[in-house]
Amino acid sequence: MSESVFVGLCCTVGTSQQVVMRRDVVGINEMVRNKAIKSSQNMTLLSGSDREGFRMKGSDIDFMYWSNNDRVIWDLSQRQFYNVHRHSLILSVSSESPPGFTLLQLLTPRAERGVISALVTINGGLYISSTKYREITCSNVVPNSTVHGPCGSGVLAGFLEYDTAFCFACDFWPPSASSWIDRCHTWPQPQVVRDIVRSGCHFVAIGHKLGNHESNEWRISFSQAEQNLVYSMNHCQFLTYGLLKLFLKEVINNGVGDDEKLLCSYHMKTAVFWMIQQNKIPNWCPQNLLKCFWYCFKLILKWVYEGVCPNFFIPENNMFLSNIHGEAQNRLFVRLYGFYEKGLASLLHSPSLRSYIVKVLYNPRLRICTEEQTLVSETEFDSEMFSEIFHNNSLLSSDLYPIMKYLNTVEQLTFSPLTQYQVVMLQVLTASVLNSAAFILQNMYCSTTENKLMYIADRMSCHMLKLTAKFGFISDRLYIAMYYYKTLRYTEALSVIEMTKVNLAQSYVMYDTTVDAERYTEAVGGQSWSTKSRHAVARDIKLENNIIYINELMTEQGVSLQNRIGKMYIPPLVVLHMMEFLCYRHIDTVRAQTALNDLQVLVHHDQGVYVGVLLRDISWHILGICQQISGNLQAARYSYQQSLRQFPFHEIQSATLMRIHELG
Incomplete structure (x- = not known):
């Protein structure tokens, strides 16, 4: 039965190739953006399920934002690493807070307006109130967002749930998490541990419900570290995590009111982390998938029974302490134990997996092929990849300076070792940046009386737009037509339009998810993704x-x-x-x-x-x-x-x- 569930999860969660592609596309876009704006105020990190490589229906999108000019330190000796004229320094004071939480004391008079507005006085010092800061920043990205935990939350376009958290960054690993480094004997690998420790941590605006300073405390966030850990999982471990997420959403929390949804996907992820590191399961492979799931589920059941869920990085931080206790804990345990008594048949309650499990139950001798490459066709993979590239292509700007920084960053990255997915993503990013630069230049010089300047700007714009045809999709040529029309060159615009019309009319063209798979394969099957994007894809x-x-x-x-x-x-x-x-x-x-x-x-x-x-x-x-x-x-x-x-x-x-x- 494990093989059948493995196939079902690959179809629902993704094959290893799909997951790697999703991560690479998101990662290279984020890398370009953050490298280009390294000295500015807004660094961005896509976190949560989307960044981990999941694309399950109903998943929200989580973003973390922080100022590159604000830095948290653990002790005063670390001040030496910063220029106080450029950075505002914040000291973590955790002596009065529960494990995993801290107060943030502003050390320097210089700070952004949001920080100044959130200051409170504690024991004679100026501290940043998490409650005030959260209220100030809640709607910074999307207006009318509502406070949810440490985030501003809401729904975009009527269906896309989002969480945006404004936080602070620290370049140093928390002293309270030093024991985690000593535990890493077999997993993760030493290089992953070094990368995680070198990346430091973040602080998100929420206090402990049982702390002495709940409204002013901040929680230590290990989002970047967790992302690295998820990336270091093998595919069976990742699918086990995905299966636990599905089981939580479709079985455990099905039909339960919001106030009774005490377990969350973070608890599932924590269970997988502990199971891998403690080496309780010797062989994480497709044939053992259900055994891996069951071991993790039993660990969660044990945690609920004991009322203790140890944070993976700071075990002294019991993540059940504030909400899973007393009568609520008893009700949750009874519910989970009911699923435990049913055994793996509980998975039949999952709409996403029921058909795969039933297939094997009624035909136990059925042989299931677990070769991933047979589960997703070339056309299906291409369709998803180009959709990922399109939706993550978000580097557009209305100012020429950041546009030029983007191009410079892209140029630098071309000399770096890149995966095949990162290469095609960079090419599409380049096309978008060039499109933006062309129209920005035209808008800057369209009303100038200096004919020479206007001529030079026009030549540069035309050259950039023609380059987009070498990097972008078929449809990107329409930007050239718009430019020619805007500059009153109607005949040239129509020439581009006619050529693009012929290209778009081809029966093999992939538009969004609409494609004739057979003709697409006949026309461009086996060719490079760069070739496919230029000749057979429209967005x-x-x-x-x-x-x-x-x-x-x-x-x-x-x-x-x-x-x-x-x-x-x-x-x-x-x-x-x-x-x-x-x-x-x-x-x-x-x-x-x-x-x-x-x-x-x-x-x-x-x-x-x-x-x-x-x-x-x-x-x-x-x-x-x-x-x-x-x-x-x-x-x-x-x-x-x-x-x-x-x-x-x-x-x-x-x-x-x-x-x-x-x-x-």
Whole structure:
């Protein structure tokens, strides 16, 4: 049965190749961003399940942010490593706090405004209140976020749950976690231990419920260390962790009220860490997967019975102390023991795995192939990889200086040893950065009276946009068409549009998850991912709302930006027909009407194949703009009204209402 569950988990959680790809794509994007802004205020770390390599439905996205100019130290002797004119230093004072928690005392008068606003006086010293700091920073990333634990939480686009935690970083390993280093005899490997210790730790804004200074205490966070530990797991260990997460979500917490969901995925991860390090399971392999799961589940059951869950890095920190005790502890133990008595049959309650388990129960002699490469086809893998690359391609900026730093960082990384996934991610990142730089330059010099400067800027912009065709997706060529249109070169724009139209019309082109697998394989199967991206992959067009691409969308971008939406996503065929219409109306009115008709047919009749559900608001709106320009005001009004009926993914309703008002 273990082999069947292994196959089911590979299909649900991912094969080892998929997990490595996800981590590499996310990691290289984060590396470029943080290297480029190393001296600035906002470092970012994607943490949690997404960063670990999971892509399970319902998982939230966790981000940690910290200022590179604020540093926490453990004792005053560590001041020597910092320039106090550049860094504000914070001292960890843990003598009055429970294990794993501390107070943070500001040592230097210089600090960012958020820190100053969160200061309180304790025993004559100035300390940063975790409660105040959390309230101040809760909505820094997304407006109207609500406080949840140490984070600002909420839902984006109606379905994507997020947690954002503003924290402080420390370059030194916590003295209270020094015993962890001594425990690492067999796992993790010495190099992993060195990397973890060298990376230090963070402090997140939440105190211990039973501490003397709960509202002012901070919890020591080992998120980076845990990420390294998860990365050092073999695939069976990772799948065991995934199976525990699924079991928690779909079985243990199924039908239970939020106030009774006492166990969380962090407890599951901690159990796997302890089981690996204590070497209780000698052979983590697909054939032993269920045995590995069962050993971990029994450990959690033991913890609940005893009311003690030792933190992996600071065992003296009992993570059950504040909420799993008394009657709540008894109820949880009875529930878990009920699953224990049922044995592995409890997994039948998991919708994600039931079909795989039933298959073996009814046919115990069934031989299951555990070769991972047979579980995911080349086309399926490519589709996921290009989706990962597209959604993690987030380095756009509206200022030329950070753009140039991004390019410089990318250039430096090309001389580093990179995986095949990191290479293709860097190429797509380069295309996006070049696109942004081209339009920023054009916007900077479009109104200058210096013809020479404008000519030089234009040549540079055109050169950068043409380079994107060598690095990006087929659809990225539409940025060239937008640039030519913006600079009144309609014939050149139409030439690019016609070529792109021919490319996009090929039957083998992969758009999002829509692809004819057989024809895709015939056309580009076995070729490099760089070749595939240039010749057989199309993605939505991303417009950074701080950058003006074409004047016709300035109002919409401005409104979206006011609502804290940083980017606009438009289906490539919508952009293609829009640009075709806008260009032809200056050259050939008959062809302009044909282009408008094509856009209308696409928006009216597409069944979610080329115009995604979340992009219908902007697609209907663009159709309305084109109809309004053509003079068909009745059709434009209908399109704007349809835009208002769609899910407000881009938050452009007020722009749509303004357009309707213009119609009279």
